[in-house]
Amino acid sequence: MCGIAGILGKNAKSNLIDDMLMVQHHRGPDYKDKWLEEGVALGHNRLSIIDLSNSANQPFSDRTKRFSIVFNGEIYNYIELRERLKSSYNFQTTSDTEVLLAAFIFWGKDCLKHLNGMFSFAIYDSKSKSLFAARDRFGVKPFFYHKCNDSFYFSSEIKAIHAAGIKKKPHEKIWASYFAHGSYGMPEETFWEEIYQLPGGYYLELKNNTLSITKWYFFEEEVKKFDEKIPFNDVKEKYAALMKNSIELRFRADVSVGFNISGGLDSSALLVFVNQLKGKENINAYTFYCGHKDYDELFWVKEMINTTQNPLNKVLLTVDHFIREIDFLTHIQDEPCGGIPTIAYSKIFKQARKDDVIVLLDGQGMDEQWAGYDYYLEKNNQLIQGMKGSPFKKNVLNEDFLSKAKKPIYPTPFENELLNKQYRDLFYTKIPRALRFNDRVSMAYSTELREPFLDYRLVEYAFAQPYEYKIKNGVQKYLLRELVSEYLNDSITNSPKRPLQTPQREWLANELSDYVESKIEILKNSDFSTWFNVDEVSNEWQKYKDGDNDSSFHIWQWISFSNLLKN
Numbered sequence: 154m155c156g157i158a159g160i161l162g163k164n165a166k167s168n169l170i171d172d173m174l175m176v177q178h179h180r181g182p183d184y185k186d187k188w189l190e191e192g193v194a195l196g197h198n199r200l201s202i203i204d205l206s207n208s209a210n211q212p213f214s215d216r217t218k219r220f221s222i223v224f225n226g227e228i229y230n231y232i233e234l235r236e237r238l239k240s241s242y243n244f245q246t247t248s249d250t251e252v253l254l255a256a257f258i259f260w261g262k263d264c265l266k267h268l269n270g271m272f273s274f275a276i277y278d279s280k281s282k283s284l285f286a287a288r289d290r291f292g293v294k295p296f297f298y299h300k301c302n303d304s305f306y307f308s309s310e311i312k313a314i315h316a317a318g319i320k321k322k323p324h325e326k327i328w329a330s331y332f333a334h335g336s337y338g339m340p341e342e343t344f345w346e347e348i349y350q351l352p353g354g355y356y357l358e359l360k361n362n363t364l365s366i367t368k369w370y371f372f373e374e375e376v377k378k379f380d381e382k383i384p385f386n387d388v389k390e391k392y393a394a395l396m397k398n399s400i401e402l403r404f405r406a407d408v409s410v411g412f413n414i415s416g417g418l419d420s421s422a423l424l425v426f427v428n429q430l431k432g433k434e435n436i437n438a439y440t441f442y443c444g445h446k447d448y449d450e451l452f453w454v455k456e457m458i459n460t461t462q463n464p465l466n467k468v469l470l471t472v473d474h475f476i477r478e479i480d481f482l483t484h485i486q487d488e489p490c491g492g493i494p495t496i497a498y499s500k501i502f503k504q505a506r507k508d509d510v511i512v513l514l515d516g517q518g519m520d521e522q523w524a525g526y527d528y529y530l531e532k533n534n535q536l537i538q539g540m541k542g543s544p545f546k547k548n549v550l551n552e553d554f555l556s557k558a559k560k561p562i563y564p565t566p567f568e569n570e571l572l573n574k575q576y577r578d579l580f581y582t583k584i585p586r587a588l589r590f591n592d593r594v595s596m597a598y599s600t601e602l603r604e605p606f607l608d609y610r611l612v613e614y615a616f617a618q619p620y621e622y623k624i625k626n627g628v629q630k631y632l633l634r635e636l637v638s639e640y641l642n643d644s645i646t647n648s649p650k651r652p653l654q655t656p657q658r659e660w661l662a663n664e665l666s667d668y669v670e671s672k673i674e675i676l677k678n679s680d681f682s683t684w685f686n687v688d689e690v691s692n693e694w695q696k697y698k699d700g701d702n703d704s705s706f707h708i709w710q711w712i713s714f715s716n717l718l719k720n
Contacts, residue, residue: 155211156180156198156596157223157296158313159275161284162304162362165194173313174198179485180225180309180596188212188221193277197223200599202406202512203231209248215258216243219280222254225309226272226294227603229402234267257285262356265369269402269608273351275307283360290370290609291579292340292353293588299348305359310593311348311487322346323681326557331489332684332710333547333558337586344488344717353580372580372613373566379617388618389636392611393426399608400426400514404433408511411437413501414465416453418525418630418637418648419516419606425640427514428461437510438463439501443470445656457645468504470497470655472664480716485597489713491590492705493657499594506598513595517587518606521578522615523630524623529574544704546693554684571623575616658705662698669694669708672715679718 156177160169170187174196178185181198184207188195197211214221228234231249234256242255249270256264257276262285271293275286286307288296298307299314306314315321324346330336331344338344340352351357354370383391400423404410412427414420428434438458442449451467458465475496482490482499505513520526547555563581565573578584584607595602606612615623618632625631638646661669673694677687690711697708 155200155225156309156313157225157273157275158196158308159223159277159284160194160304160306160317161277161359162192164304164306164317165189165192167194169317170194170196172316173308176312176316177308177310179599182599184210186210186212188214188223190277190279192282195221195223195275195277200511200596200601202227202408202601204246204248204250205407206246209246209250211250213248213250213254215254216245220254220258220276220278222250222257222274222276224250224253224272224274226270226274226289227403227405227601228253228268228270228272229405230269232405262287262369265356269610271604271607273309281360283358285356285358286351287356287369288351288353290354290372291588291607291612292585293592293604293607295589295592296351297343297348298351298357300364301347303362305362305364311343311345312484314348315345319347325554325684326559328684328714329550329554329556329558330561332550333545333555334560335545335706336559336561337489337582337589339561340581340585353585370609372576375609375613376617379614382619385622385632388614388622389632392614392632393636395608395611395614396422396605397426397429399605399611401430402608403514403603403605404430406512409437409509410512410514411439411466411505411508411510412514413498413516414438414440414454414457415516416450416457416648417516418634418646419519420454421457421641421645422519422633422637423514423516423605424457424461424463425637428463434461434463436463437466437505437508439466439468439505439510439513441468441470441497441500443497443655445659448654448656453645453648457641460641466504466508468500470500472660474500475660475665476668482594482597483713483716486590486593487717488589489710489717490593491586492709493655493660495590495594497655498591499597502595502598502600502602506600510600512601512603514603514605515591516606517591517604518584518612519630519633521575521584522606522612523633524571524575525630526578526583529571529629530624530627544706546689546707549685549689549693549707551684551686569620571620572616579612579616657709658702661705661708662702666698669712672712675715675718676711679715681714681718 158173177198181200183201184199195212212221212223228249231252235252238255272289273294273296277284297311299319308314327338327344356369357366440454442451563577567573622632634646
């Protein structure tokens with residue numbers, strides 16, 4: 154896990170790459186370097202995970218010096234790929250970086266389909282004077298870019314492109330859509346003008362300042378390969394084998410590995426399969442709590458851990474910690490983040506880094522595979538709505554600004570309504586947001602987060618299973634529950650879905666009330682105050698303090714915006 158940066162064209166200057174790497178230092182504090190050629194500047198911040206030697210530092214070039222790579226992420230099946238490639242490539246290191254470069258040299262862009270990993274990388278070909286860059290299937294690792302008439306910039310974080318001199322200007326349509334509909338933009342969009350992201354499952358090519366972007370991962374086609382219905386127990390057995398292998402691959406590291414845990418079913422599955430791996434029985438587990446009986450999951454976490462006896466590291470989020478860390482973490486995020494739960498999650502990575510546990514696994518992705526969210530259910534032919542009132546307060550928005558908002562419309566490539574909802578959450582809403590938040594808070598403390606349940610083999614296989622394997626008699630994630638029940642007691646495997654929560658609603662109205670008011674004042678007095686009906690903002694805040702607080706999302710939106718104005 155690292156930070157990458159590059160400039161191609163007129164502005165490919167050493168000092169600009171230095172500036173880009175400086176603001177991404179947290180992503181890779183172990184080594185920093187750059188590679189320069191006329192019209193090309195590549196930079197890399199390294200967090201050493203595999204092959205800790207200096208020979209694996211980046212930017213990395215092959216023996217001929219024709220190809221140079223900067224790479225962020227991990228290729229989990231690099232050992233198997235190295236074995237396939239060793240007869241055609243003379244390896245200098247034991248790193249997955251060199252395996253990735255060798256795979257590109259051997260297969261070209263087709264190398265992508267051979268990779269099991271999380272990655273964003275860029276390879277420059279000095280002979281053809283061209284750049285090839287790609288992002289993993291689900292977009293676990295970020296890739297941002299900016300293109301102007303004479304230069305192309307890319308980086309792992311938006312702030313790095315701004316540090317290179319690209320003006321920071323809010324994208325009004327994206328912000329308006331965020332305030333009006335809760336949208337974080339489509340896969341190629343960001344909250345800042347002229348800064349784009351390469352969507353997950355896409356690659357780009359740049360030659361003679363001409364940019365082309367191509368989709369390489371066709372999830373819709375992959376899941377159709379499993380169109381034959383297989384007996385339930387056979388599916389359960391195959392899925393368990395895939396899960397075990399996925400977790401085993403993600404323990405490949407030359408540094409200490411731990412895992413995150415909450416009190417839910419997904420964490421229990423991770424706990425079970427981690428402890429099935431030989432030699433992994435005493436791996437450190439991490440969880441957070443807030444000292445609030447209505448939200449904390451320590452009771453369920455301890456019940457789960459009692460079955461395995463993993464060392465449990467509990468971190469407490471307090472109001473004081475939130476106030477101390479929020480400015481730093483807003484700066485890290487570059488865009489609106491997920492509220493106080495994201496801040497709480499960050500404490501885990503901060504503690505893990507102190508413990509010298511550099512890699513952590515977590516359980517992201519199961520709800521999207523096995524239809525775990527309430528709104529996947531239908532009741533009386535009506536989609537269950539999770540909230541009484543709308544969390545979006547459009548009355549606080551100026552009419553002209555509101556007119557720029559676009560309600561997102563997502564593709565529906567499947568005839569099945571449930572599959573289309575799962576598809577939306579995998580590629581447009583839930584997973585992209587969670588991955589973005591989590592990448593930033595883990596890298597903020599120079600730690601690597603791995604997502605074993607987002608192994609593409611698992612996602613494709615589970616997604617393709619029939620409705621009754623996912624939801625049976627109203628029980629969601631049915632097959633997963635049946636699988637975990639073989640190892641844990643009923644109180645864990647039958648536990649209802651509990652969103653990862655903190656007392657955000659209560660804290661914002663009470664302990665953090667002064668803090669919120671200070672942020673509202675910044676919003677009301679900013680250059681962007683014309684976006685809002687400021688009197689309505691004050692009225693809504695007063696109503697919230699008076700108890701109209703079914704949702705705190707609109708309050709968090711104002712905090713996020715105010716904090717990002719000064720970063």
